[in-house]
Amino acid sequence: xxxxxxxxxxxxxxxxxxxxxxxxxxxxxxxxxxxxxxxxxxxxxxxxxxxxxxxxxxxxxxxxxxxxxxxxxxxxxxxxxxxxxxxxxxxxxxxxxxxxxxxxxxxxxxxxxxxxxxxxxxxxxxxxxxxxxxxxxxxxxxxxxxxxxxxxxxxxxxxxxxxxxxxxxxxxxxxxxxxxxxxxxxxxxxxxxxxxxxxxxxxxxxxxxxxxxxxxxxxxxxxxxxxxxxxxxxxxxxxxxxxxxxxxxxxxx
Amino acid sequence: xxxxxxxxxxxxxxxxxxxxxxxxxxxxxxxxxxxxxxxxxxxxxxxxxxxxxxxxxxxxxxxxxxxxxxxxxxxxxxxxxxxxxxxxxxxxxxxxxxxxxxxxxxxxxxxxxxxxxxxxxxxxxxxxxxxxxxxxxxxxxxxxxxxxxxxxxxxxxxxxxxxxxxxxxxxxxxxxxxxxxxxxxxxxxxxxxxxxxxxxxxxxxxxxxxxxxxxxxxxxxxxxxxxxxxxxxxxxxxxxxxxxxxxxxxxxxxxxxxxxxxxxxxxxxxxxxxxxxxxxxxxxxxxxxxxxxxxxxxxxxxxxxxxxxxxxxxxxxxxxxxxxxxxxxxxxxxxxxxxxxxxxxxxxxxxxxxxxxxxxxxxxxxxxxxxxxxxxxxxxxxxxxxxxxxxxxxxxxxxxxxxxxxxxxxxxxxxxxxxxxxxxxxxxxxxxxxxxxxxxxxxxxxxxxxxxxxxxxxxxxxxxxxxxxxxxxxxxxxxxxxxxxxxxxxxxxxxxxxxxxxxxxxxxxxxxxxxxxxxxxxx
Numbered sequence: 088x089x090x091x092x093x094x095x096x097x098x099x100x101x102x103x104x105x106x107x108x109x110x111x112x113x114x115x116x117x118x119x120x121x122x123x124x125x126x127x128x129x130x131x132x133x134x135x136x137x138x139x140x141x142x143x144x145x146x147x148x149x150x151x152x153x154x155x156x157x158x159x160x161x162x163x164x165x166x167x168x169x170x171x172x173x174x175x176x177x178x179x180x181x182x183x184x185x186x187x188x189x190x191x192x193x194x195x196x197x198x199x200x201x202x203x204x205x206x207x208x209x210x211x212x213x214x215x216x217x218x219x220x221x222x223x224x225x226x227x228x229x230x231x232x233x234x235x236x237x238x239x240x241x242x243x244x245x246x247x248x249x250x251x252x253x254x255x256x257x258x259x260x261x262x263x264x265x266x267x268x269x270x271x272x273x274x275x276x277x278x279x280x281x282x283x284x285x286x287x288x289x290x291x292x293x294x295x296x297x298x299x300x301x302x303x304x305x306x307x308x309x310x311x312x313x314x315x316x317x318x319x320x321x322x323x324x325x326x327x328x329x330x331x332x333x334x335x336x337x338x339x340x
Numbered sequence: 341x342x343x344x345x346x347x348x349x350x351x352x353x354x355x356x357x358x359x360x361x362x363x364x365x366x367x368x369x370x371x372x373x374x375x376x377x378x379x380x381x382x383x384x385x386x387x388x389x390x391x392x393x394x395x396x397x398x399x400x401x402x403x404x405x406x407x408x409x410x411x412x413x414x415x416x417x418x419x420x421x422x423x424x425x426x427x428x429x430x431x432x433x434x435x436x437x438x439x440x441x442x443x444x445x446x447x448x449x450x451x452x453x454x455x456x457x458x459x460x461x462x463x464x465x466x467x468x469x470x471x472x473x474x475x476x477x478x479x480x481x482x483x484x485x486x487x488x489x490x491x492x493x494x495x496x497x498x499x500x501x502x503x504x505x506x507x508x509x510x511x512x513x514x515x516x517x518x519x520x521x522x523x524x525x526x527x528x529x530x531x532x533x534x535x536x537x538x539x540x541x542x543x544x545x546x547x548x549x550x551x552x553x554x555x556x557x558x559x560x561x562x563x564x565x566x567x568x569x570x571x572x573x574x575x576x577x578x579x580x581x582x583x584x585x586x587x588x589x590x591x592x593x594x595x596x597x598x599x600x601x602x603x604x605x606x607x608x609x610x611x612x613x614x615x616x617x618x619x620x621x622x623x624x625x626x627x628x629x630x631x632x633x634x635x636x637x638x639x640x641x642x643x644x645x646x647x648x649x650x651x652x653x654x655x656x657x658x659x660x661x662x663x664x665x666x667x668x669x670x671x672x673x674x675x676x677x678x679x680x681x682x683x684x685x686x687x688x689x690x691x692x693x694x695x696x697x698x699x700x701x702x703x704x705x706x707x708x709x710x711x712x713x714x715x716x717x718x719x720x721x722x723x724x725x726x727x728x729x730x731x732x733x734x735x736x737x738x739x740x741x742x743x744x745x746x747x748x749x750x751x752x753x754x755x756x757x758x759x760x761x762x763x764x765x766x767x768x769x770x771x772x773x774x775x776x777x778x779x780x781x782x783x784x785x786x787x788x789x790x791x792x793x794x795x796x797x798x799x800x801x802x803x804x805x806x807x808x809x810x811x812x813x814x815x816x817x818x819x820x821x822x823x824x825x826x827x828x829x830x831x832x833x834x835x836x837x838x839x840x841x842x843x844x845x846x847x848x849x850x851x852x853x854x855x856x857x858x859x860x861x862x863x
Contacts, residue, residue: 104345104349105349105436110350113444115448124552125459125483128548128552129480130460165508172504172534180539180541180542183543184542186572272554273554276556276557279556
C-alpha cells in the first residue's frame with residue numbers, strides 16, 4: 088500500500104505509475120498450459136507437452152505466491168462483494184453441467200445406461216458430513232478472527248483444511264474404487280456426467296484449499312487480513328452448498 | 341516513456357489502452373480474413389486458393405477474432421477500462437492487479453487465436469464449434485476451446501472487477517440515477533457476461549473432452565445428445581450480442597448527448613426499461629438460433645414471442661437516443677457522424693431481423709446470405725462503427741491531442757458507402773437463395789455479379805477503416821493539443837487533464853445535487 092500512497096502523494100508532478108509483474112507471469116503460465124494440452128492430445132508430442140506443462144508450473148504457482156505476498160492486506164475490503172459476483176459465475180458453470188445432465192437423463196429411453204454399477208449409499212453421506220463440518224469449522228475460525236483470538240483462529244482453520252483434505256481423499260478413493268470396477272468416464276453417458284460433475288466439484292475443493300494455503304503462511308506469521316478470510320470463507324460455503332446439489336443429483340436420484 | 345510502466349501497468353487507463361491496441365490488431369487480422377474470403381468469392385471456382393479448408397479457416401478466424409478478439413474486448417475492455425473510473429470519479433478500479441490479469445489473459449487468448457495461422461491442422465470449426473463435426477475433424481479443436489476459455493476467464497474477471505468498482509467506488513454525491521448511461525450499459529453487459537460466459541466455457545470444454553478425453557457428452561451412440569451443445573452455445577452466444585449491443589449503445593448515448601448539447605431523453609426509461617429489460621430477456625431467446633435444428637412446436641412459438649418482445653426494451657433505448665437529438669444544438673464532428681451512421685445501420689439491421697424472428701419465414705431465410713447481411717448490419721458493422729465513434733470521441737482525452745477532422749469525416753463516408761454496398765447486396769441475394777458459408781457457388785452462377793460487387797464494396801470498406809486507423813496513429817503522434825474538454829461535455833471524465841495522470845484527479849471529485857452528466861441547461 089505504501090507504493091500506492093506514495094503515488095497519490097505527488098501525482099501532480101512527475102507521475103509514478105503502479106505496476107505488478109505477477110499478472111503477466113500467471114498469464115504466460117496459462118499460455119504454456121494451454122499449449123501443453125494441444126501438444127499432448129492433438130499433436131501427440133508428449134515430451135514437448137511435458138516441457139510446456141513444466142514451464143507453466145513455476146510461473147502459475149510462483150505468480151500466485153508473488154501476487155499474494157504483494158497484495159495481502161492491501162485491498163480496500165471490496166473482495167467480499169466481488170466474491171459474490173464471482174460465485175454467480177461459478178454457479179453458472181455447475182448449472183450448465185446440471186442442465187446437460189437433466190436434459191440428457193430425462194430424454195434417455197432407459198436409465199441407468201448399461202455398464203453402470205450400483206453406487207454406494209452410506210459413503211457419500213459420510214462425505215457430506217465431512218464437508219458440512221468443514222463449513223462449520225471455517226465459520227468458527229472466522230468468529231475467533233473477529234474476536235481477535237489468533238491461536239484459536241489458526242486451530243479452526245487447520246481443522247477446516249484437514250476436513251477438506253479428508254473429503255478429497257475420500258473422493259479419490261471412491262473414484263479409484265469405481266474405476267477398478269470398470270466404471271470410467273468413457274463407459275457411458277452416466278460415467279461422463281458422474282466423473283465430470285464430481286471432478287468439477289473436487290477441483291473447487293482444491294481451489295478452496297489453495298486459497299486457504301495462500302492465506303495460511305501470512306496468518307502463521309500473524310498477518311491476518313479479515314477481508315481475505317471473510318472472502319475465502321464465503322467461497323468455501325459455496326463449495327459446500329454446491330455439494331448438496333452434486334450428491335443429491337448424482338448419487339441419490 | 342517508461343516501457344515497464346506500460347507493460348506491467350495496473351492503471352485502468354493504460355490497461356484500457358493495451359486492450360485497444362490488442363483489439364485493433366485483432367480487427368486488422370480478422371478484417372484481412374474477410375477480404376481474403378471476398379476475393380476468393382469474386383469469381384466462380386477457385387480464385388486465390390484451391391483448398392476449401394483454407395476458406396474454412398478464414399471463416400473461423402474472421403468470426404471468432406472479430407467477436408472475441410475485437411468487439412467484446414474493445415467495448416468491455418477498452419471503453420469500460422478507460423471511461424468508467426473517470427466517469428464515476430474513482431482513482432482506479434477496485435482490483436487493479438486483477439485488471440492487469442484480464443488484459444494479459446486477453447493477449448494470451450489473441451495469441452492462441454492467431455496460432456491458427458502457424459500450426460498444422462488449424463481449427464476449422466467456425467466460431468460456433470458445433471459437434472459432431474468439431475469432435476471428429478482433424479483440425480485442432482483444443483485450440484478453439486482454450487482460446488474461448490482464456491478469453492472467457494478474462495471477461496469474468498473484468499465483470500467481477502467492474503461491478504464491484506461501480507457499486508462501491510462512486511464519487512461522493514454520485515447517486516445511481518446520475519450515472520452516465522454508458523456506465524449503466526456496462527453494468528448490464530457485465531451481469532450478462534457473468535451469467536452466460538461460464539455456460540459457453542462449459543460448452544466448449546465439453547467438445548474437447550469428447551474429442552480428447554473419451555467422454556460421451558455429444559455422442560448419441562452412448563446416450564449423449566448433439567443438440568445440447570447448440571443450446572449451451574447459444575445460451576451464451578445470443579446474450580453475447582447484448583454484451584456487445586449494450587456498451588455500444590452506451591457509447592452512442594454519450595456522444596449524442598454531447599454533440600446535441602442536450603440531456604438524455606427519458607433517462608429512467610432507457611435505464612430501467614431498456615437496459616434491464618434486455619438483461620432480463622437476454623437469456624430467454626437463444627432457441628431462435630435453432631429454429632431449423634429441430635424442436636417441439638410450442639417451444640418454437642414461445643421463442644418467437646420472446647424474440648419479438650426483446651425489441652421493446654431495444655426500442656425504448658432507441659427512442660431515448662433519438663429523443664436526445666430532438667431540439668438539440670447538433671454539430672457534426674466525426675464521432676457524431678459515426679454515431680448517426682450507427683442509428684441508420686441499426687435501424688436497417690433491426691427491421692430486417694423481424695422476418696428472421698418469425699418461425700415460418702426463417703425456414704426460408706436461415707442458412708442464407710440474408711442472415712449474414714442482417715447480422716452484419718445490426719451487430720458487426722453497427723458495433724464497429726460505434727467503437728470507431730467512441731475512439732474518436734475519447735481520443736482527445738486519451739492522448740491529449742486532436743485527430744484530423746477532414747480525414748475523420750472522409751473515413752466515415754468511405755466506410756459507410758462500402759458497408760451498404762456489401763451488406764445490402766448480401767441480404768438481397770440471400771432472399772434469392774444464396775446459401776451462406778459456401779467456398780464455391782458454381783451451382784448459383786446468377787450471383788457472380790453480386791459477389792463481384794460485394795468484393796468491390798469490401799475493398800472500399802477496408803480503405804475507409806484504414807483511413808480512420810491512420811488518422812488515429814498520426815493524430816496520436818503529431819496532433820495539435822486538444823485541451824481538457826474540447827467537446828464541452830458535462831460528464832466527469834472531461835474535468836481532469838488530458839491525458840489523465842495516475843490517480844486521475846489531484847483530489848477525488850465530488851458532485852453537487854444539481855449536477856448530472858447531461859446537465860446542458862435545456863429541458
